[in-house]
Amino acid sequence: MVEHIRLHERVDGSDFEGQKISLPGIFEKSPLLLTRNYPSRDSVNLLVHFHGNEDIVAHAISQNEGWAGVSVNLGNGSSAYGAPLANPETFDSLLLAVKNNLPKPIRKIYLSGFSAGYGAVRSILKTRNYELIDGVLLLDGLHASYVPAKTPLANGGQINEEDLAVFKKLAADAVKGSKIFVFTHSSIFPGTFVSTTECADYLLEATGIRREPVLKEGPLGMQQLGASVEGNFSILAFAGNTAPDHIDHLHGLFHFIRLLENEKPIHE
Numbered sequence: 001m002v003e004h005i006r007l008h009e010r011v012d013g014s015d016f017e018g019q020k021i022s023l024p025g026i027f028e029k030s031p032l033l034l035t036r037n038y039p040s041r042d043s044v045n046l047l048v049h050f051h052g053n054e055d056i057v058a059h060a061i062s063q064n065e066g067w068a069g070v071s072v073n074l075g076n077g078s079s080a081y082g083a084p085l086a087n088p089e090t091f092d093s094l095l096l097a098v099k100n101n102l103p104k105p106i107r108k109i110y111l112s113g114f115s116a117g118y119g120a121v122r123s124i125l126k127t128r129n130y131e132l133i134d135g136v137l138l139l140d141g142l143h144a145s146y147v148p149a150k151t152p153l154a155n156g157g158q159i160n161e162e163d164l165a166v167f168k169k170l171a172a173d174a175v176k177g178s179k180i181f182v183f184t185h186s187s188i189f190p191g192t193f194v195s196t197t198e199c200a201d202y203l204l205e206a207t208g209i210r211r212e213p214v215l216k217e218g219p220l221g222m223q224q225l226g227a228s229v230e231g232n233f234s235i236l237a238f239a240g241n242t243a244p245d246h247i248d249h250l251h252g253l254f255h256f257i258r259l260l261e262n263e264k265p266i267h268e
Contacts, residue, residue, distance in 0.1 A: 001242045001243065002243065002244055003240075003245075006221045006222065006223060006244075007221025008220070008244040008245075008247070009221050009251070011055075011059040011220075011254065012055055012059070013053075013054070013059045014055075015059060016034070016055070016058035016061065017037050018036040019033075019037070020032050020034055020054070021033040023098070026090065026093050026097060027074055027084055027090075028074070029074060031070050031071060031072040031073075032057075033069075033098055033101055033102070034054070034058050034061050034070070034071065035101075036061060036062065036065075040065060041065070041066045041104070041107075044066055044102065044105075044107060045106075045107050045108050045109075045260075045261065046067075046068050046102075046106045046107075046108070047060070047061075047068070047069045047070070047110050047111075047137075047257060048069075048070045048072065048094070048109070049070065049071055049072065049111075049253070050074070050081055050111070050113045050117030050118075050121065051072075051073060051074075051081065051113060052117070052250045052253075053071075054071035056251055057069045057070075057071040059254050060257050064254065064258065064261060066261070067257070067261070068098075070098060074120070076116060077116050078122075079119060080119070081113075081118075081120035081123070082119035082120060082122060082123045085120045085123035085127075086123045086127075088129050091129050092129070095132075109132055110180075110257075111124060111135075111136050111137070112137040112138070112139065112253065113141050114140065114250040115139070116141065118138055118141040118142045125167075125169075125170060130166075133179070135174075135179060135182070136180070136182070137182045137183075137253075137256055137257065138182070139249040139256065140184060140185050140188070140196055140238075140249035142167065142183060142200075143163075143190075143193050143194050143195070144160050144161075144163035144199060144202075145160040146158065146160065146192075146193060150193070159194050159198065159199075159202055160194075163194075167181075167203060168202075168206050171206065171207050172206075174231055174233035175207055175209075175232070177231050177232055181232065181233045182256060183236070184236045184238060184249050185197055185235070185236075185238065186238055186239075186240045186246055187225075187238070187239060188241045200235045200237065204228055204235060207233065209228050209229075209233070209235075211226050212227050212228055212229075213225065213226055218248075218252065218255075219248075219251075219252040219254070219255035219256075220248060220251055220255075222238050222239075222240075223238060223239040224238050224239075225237045
């Protein structure tokens with residue numbers, strides 16, 4: 001299904017001026033480290049991004065001074081990302097490889113995941129490496145199972161809360177200000193598993209935060225419908241229930257990364 005109301009603009013990374021360094025020996029497909037040619041700061045924020053074309057990550061790095069990025073692509077489905085990161089030593093190895101190739105020390109470490117990439121983020125946060133992570137950005141990517149399986153809430157199903165437990169913890173820490181958690185979501189309803197909207201509602205209820213309706217333009221022609229903010233925890237709701245609407249969130253990485261850099265969500 002497609003629609004032609006919103007612009008659905010795309011980025012291609014052609015503005016990136018820097019290095020793309022392969023980091024072999026960690027996953028079946030080697031991640032790419034993306035660094036600007038002339039970093040102007042004494043240290044850099046590191047964004048480890050899961051799922052999505054590396055050129056989009058490169059564009060985000062080119063548009064935001066003081067950042068380096070790692071693009072990790074491991075396949076389709078959250079399990080393809082979750083399983084390799086269940087062992088904390090895998091993430092340790094990735095960070096070591098990054099540090100060995102960066103010209104500047106790392107200031108803060110952030111994780112971002114688009115779509116199925118949340119599986120890697122969840123696995124990392126469930127390990128001792130939770131303490132290493134300064135913030136998380138989820139781009140229309142956070143799901144859970146229904147109980148019973150494939151039984152939506154409207155049909156009497158419930159959310160498998162264990163699937164969201166570590167994100168509930170992260171949200172609480174972000175509200176207190178010790179972490180940063182930004183979660184953007186579309187209006188897509190898969191039907192057989194918990195939607196990003198339902199996951200957002202779950203986290204808002206868990207933290208006692210209300211949905212706040214807004215109507216304004218987002219990046220690349222996106223249409224924002226809601227903003228719920230408390231402390232360093234932010235959920236941004238966007239219109240759309242088609243594939244292009246989903247992909248919009250990935251291409252908006254260059255914009256949403258700024259909510260981490262500022263250490264507080266933008267709320268107008």
